[in-house]
Each structure stands twice: as C-alpha cells, then as structure tokens.
Amino acid sequence: MGPEKTISINGAGIAGLTLALALAKFGFRVVIAEQHHEISEFGAGMQISPNARRVLTELGLDDAITAHSFEPEGIDIYRHGKSDPISHVKLGQFAKQRYQGTPYAVMHRADLAQQLYKATKAFPNIEILFGVTKTRVEDLGDAVSVMIEREGKPSYPLTARAQIGADGVRSVTRTESLSGQRPQYSGYVAWRAMADLEQLGNLLPKDRTSLFWGTDYHMVVYPLPQRDQFNVVLVTEFALPLEDSDTPEISNKSLRKNSKLSAIMESISDPWTAWPLFSVKTETWHKGNVAILGDAAHAMLPFQAQGAAMSIEDAGLMATILASETDNATAFGKWQNLRHARATKVQDQSQKNGFVFHMSPPLSWGRDAVVAGKSAEAHLERLDWIYAHDPFEGMVGPNPPEE
Template sequence: MPRPVSAHIAVVGGGIGGLATALAVARAGSRVTLVEKAVQFGEIGAGLQLAPNASAALAELGVLDAVRERAVAPPRLVMMDALTGDQVTSLDLRSDSYRERFEHPYLVSHRTDLHAALLTACEQHPYVSLHTGRTVIRAQQDTTGVRLSFAEGHEDLAADAVVAADGLHSRLRQALVGDAAPVCSRYVAFRGALPAERMTGRMSKHAASEAVMVWAGPRMHLVQYPVRRGELYNQVAVFESDSYTPHSDDWGTEAELEERFAGTCQAVRDALPLISRDRRWPLYDRAPLAQWVYGRIALLGDAAHPMLQYLAQGACQALEDALALGHALEQSSSLDDAFAEYASIRSPRASRIQTNARRFGEICHLEGMGATLRNVLLASRSPEDFDDIAWVWTPAAAPAQTL
C-alpha cells in the first residue's frame, strides 16, 4: 500500500463543500488552511435535502449524529399535481425496500445546521486552521506548490496544493478555465423557513406528515418540508420568468410569482402568502467541465459542477467530492496522483447528475398533455420502487487500497 500523502492543503471557500473538504483532508492526515472571504463563517438560505449518499458522507466525516440532532427524517417523498392537488407518486423512505437498498437515512436539514456541524468539527480538528476575511485575488503556482494573495493585504499563503471550493462564481475557476459566466435557467426561487405553527388549515396537515412535498406545475413548482426537529417549515417556490433579460435584475418578481401560481390548487395558494419574499434566487448551472485539476489546484463543489436543484444533489455532490479527495490522498503516494484519482472518480458521476438535474426539471415543469402523460406514467410506480433514483443516491465506491 502506498504511503498516504502528507501535505499542506489550502481550501478556498468556507461553505458546506469547503468545510467538508477541510475535514476530509485533515482526517486523511494532511494539514489544512481554509480561507473564507466573509468576515465570519455562516450559511444563507433555508432547507436542503440530504439523500443517503450525503448521509453516508456525513457518517464517514464523523458529523452525522450532530446533523441528525436537528434534522428531520421524512417518511415519504411525495409528488403532487400543483393544479389539481392530486397525488402523482411517492417514495416510502421507511419501507423495507429502502432499508435494504440504502444503508443511511434520507434527511432534511436547515443549511445553517449542517454548516454549523461541519464548522464545529473543523474547529476541533488539530490539523485544520480557519481564517475569515480573506478574499483570494491571485494564485501563483509552480511544480512545488501554490501561493495565494489576498485583497485585504494579509500575508500570502503558501501551500503544497489548493482546493477551490469558492462556489458558483468561483474566481479561481475563472482564472484557470476562463469559461463564460454560469448559465441562467430563467427560473427563480423564493425560499425560506417559518415557524411550523404558522402552517394552518390544509397546510398544517402536510406539515404534520413530515413528508417532503413537491407540487409540480407548468413551468413552476413548490417544495415543502419540515426542518430543525420540525420546529420550522421550509418552503421553496420556483418558476420560470417571462421577463428574463441577461443584463437586468428586473425579472422574476413577486408579481410574477403571484401570477404564475394563480391557477394552482387551494393547498398551494394557501402556502403562497407564507413564502419568504426577502430575497429571490436566480437559478444557474453550467455544462459539465472536462477538466477539474490544473496543476496543483483542484476544483470542488459548485466551482467544479454547479447544478440545478431538481435532484436535490448540490450539497450532496460537494460532500461526495470531499470524501473522494480524502480517500485519494490516503491511497496515493503523490499529490499529482491524488488529484488525478479524485477527478477520475468524481467527474463522470457529477457530470451525469448535472445533466440529469436539467432533465428532471423539464419533467417536473411539463404543461398540458405532457403533464398528463407524466402523471399517468408515474402513478403506476410503487412507493417502494427506487430503481430510477438509486444510482443518484448511491455514491461511487472508493477505490480499493493496493497492498
């Protein structure tokens, strides 16, 4: 078996992917310095879904128990028709079929709770050093390492290698790849979590069920589920804007939100006034990227594979990235080999999920006869049939160690 790589790795970005990477790399035996441009660590947004591939990653990172303390394990995933209010299909997450096929639970969590669990684990690990208020403006590399420079005037950081986990608008990706801006899907999301007791009438019934509800409609959908031990109820309303223009922010407005959901069933209309309007989130992705590694710099998470949210795999895939990099460092004798192994394991799978997330969004947002045919086809599925989704929820196996 090759001797594990022991190096100094700099991680750029203190989100979920960056913290998970710092933890995985440190647990593999390398020293980590993580730099975050914000003045303090934190996450914005609301809930997220953690499929069993994410739960498996969290278990290996040693934080699953901490996440489960505040998360909810929903009993079902349910697709509803947003216009008629009829159930289309569901998956039973507590069935024998689920337990036989997937070792770990399906969880829903507030983003801040997951982030806090990872941050605490990093703070407690002796190999991890965390720094905020550091905006990377330059990365200079040679065959021996990388030097990062910061806008705030901090002393340069020298490391053996760098992992760019700096998100959708990654500066390091732009410097390395030079590709165009992320692709706007013309869809926008309004999201937020509110106290569960505010869910009344028809909404309270769904909230009490603890199921993940997806109300699919023409060019729009609503997602609902409880988080933080059921104390909060997460809602996300998504729709395609007819007024999208690439160089303007005057689209995807509240007025459009109301107009697009006006023809939905009563349960969806009841939920609409309680959807957070504090911020709108335009939805972006990119085409799959063939190259993830550039010398001593590797891309990770949204910097490598930003995807639309329709398979609920954005955070899950970043967690898989982190584990794969940790495994590669443990099982390789050089950084070059470790980075190459990481990319070869992760790129094909993440690219496939990126592409299929777009396709699932198209299915979710079908109109007219297309929606009718979708509903008829899905209605015949058993709640214990996981064949279509199992490949997404099952991470690629780590390569076996060579003796």
C-alpha cells in the same frame, strides 16, 4: 507541517469544510480562505440523501446530523390544481433499510454548515481565515505559493502542496487559475421562504415532503421540526438573467389558479428570497497543483436536490486520494476520472427534472399517468443509482477517514 502536507482551500462553504475535515483526519494541515466574516450559508433547507450521509458519517458527524435533521416519511406528488397527491415516494424506514441503515433526511443549510464548522474547531491542523479580500496563487511546479489578503489584517503567505477551489458557482479559482468559463444562467429563479410549522401544518402533512407540479413552475415544501418551520421553495421560469442585487416579484398566473398553493403562499409572512439558478459545465477540473470541486466544478440545478450531496462526495473522495497519491497530477486526474461522469449524469438528471416538473398539457397528462401508475417503493428504487452509491468506490489506497 511542511508544504507537502499542507493544503490551501478557497471557500468555507459545505464543500470546503467537508474537505478540510477529511484532510485533517488524514494528517494534513489545512488553511481555508473565506471572504465572509463568519460561516455563512446562503439558502434555507437542503436534503441529506444517503450517498452524502455516508461521507458525513465517516467524518464522525452522524450524531450531529441526526440531532439537527428530520427524516420524512415520504414525498407526496401533486399535479396542478389538485388537492390530493397523485403518487408518493416512500422514504422513512423503507429508505433506511434499503440503503443499509443510512437514512434520507432534510435539514437547514446553516445547521449543516455550523456542525461542519464546529467539527473543524476540534482540529489544531485546520485554520480558517475570515474576511479574505483576495487570494493570489502562483504554481511553483512542486508546490503552490499562496498570498491571502484580508480586510484590516496583514497578508498571510503560505506554501502548500495544492490549492483547492471550493468557491462555488462563481468560482474565482475556475475562472482565473484554470481559465474556465463563467456560470450560465438557467432561465429559472428559485424563491425561498420559511413558514411556521403549525400554521402551514394545517394545510400539509408535517411528516413528509410535498412536491407540486405545474406549467412553468414547481414547489417543494418539507418540515424542519427542529426549527418549528417548513422550508418552502418555489421555482418559476424567468426569461431575463438576474443579478444577485435584483429583487423581482413572483408573477405566475398558474399559481393564482391553484387554491392550495395560494393558501400556502398566503401563510408565509416573511419576505421571499429570489435565487437565480446558474449551472457550470467544464472539462477542466484541475491544472498543475490547482483543482476545483463542488459547485465550482459542476454547479447544477437543484431539481434532484443533489448539489450539496455531490460537493460532499467530491470532498470525501478528493481527501482520500490526496492521502494515497503524493503526485498532484496523478491524484487530481484519478479524482476527476472517478467523479466526472457521475456529476455530469446527476447534472443531466436535474436538468431533465426541470422539464418534467414544468410540463404543460398534453405532455403533462402522460407524465401524470406514468407517475400515478408506479408504486411508492418503485419511485425510490429508480433513484438507487444516486442514493446507493458508495462515494469511495474505486479507491485503492487508504481507507476513508473514520471518526
């Protein structure tokens, strides 16, 4: 294929693989540069909400996601020091019916990455280069010249229509090609671990998610029965910025005063992994023939569980627009216009949730009263603006890629 039907992508994470699949279904040749030597998703569990599932279904992945995910019946919300939930969010069949047959599910990040990767291998027009040490990009005006340098292998030259940075929160594409800012440390650290399904199942229900609120912390626990495990995420406030190499210890007085949380933490034998949380807000998502998407453009706090979902939405829509517009300036401008306000609103909601989850008395008393006063159905309905969203809304041109 010529340069006009070739797209270069930096990063083989969830955003990059989803974009590659969608582009390939529109007939593009796709070359992905990945620094790791294999598909590797840092993290543990993730939530596949209906808005993201719609894109994955369009890409033919519905059966694969169903086989590797779990649909929780709901979310139980606990306040600090209480053994019984103060309220519930109704999911399961209620969510599936509410969102036109599209379920709300949870799965392991590695399982999603592997299913995306497996799907790309069915396309001869997708090539993934591993062990990449440097990607040099020169904008030629009507195309981009890309030189991909790999560990122990010859450089790989490429001329493409566009270079897309799907290279995450520390995106080199954003900071170098678009002269964008570095990510900002949020003051939060997420501690992640996996727990045995049967052991932790003696403390928590195995058919739903559990959300615990407390002063300066919150915890999310949900089952991944396909792996016989629970995914456990504990978020605490941490004043000093952390580097990836730092391994601080969990120190939170509030946790020690909560018997249920103490029992949960004692049931976990594997080491906790510290994940410093960074965010990105930038107005520059594209310049010339270079663009960014996903965390590279709008990394957000995980307190609405929408980081991966926004990346998936980005990818599906970007591919559809690139297939309908031959001019990159028009395509990228249209894409940002359709995505920026939504991504920013979800970012803001995630930030707000961090404040709400970690409230201390007397504010937490009012929060708990409001939450307890809403029905399980109403708690889900207030999130319709996220979950009922059609990622292809506003498109005029080719239909989304189908299976």
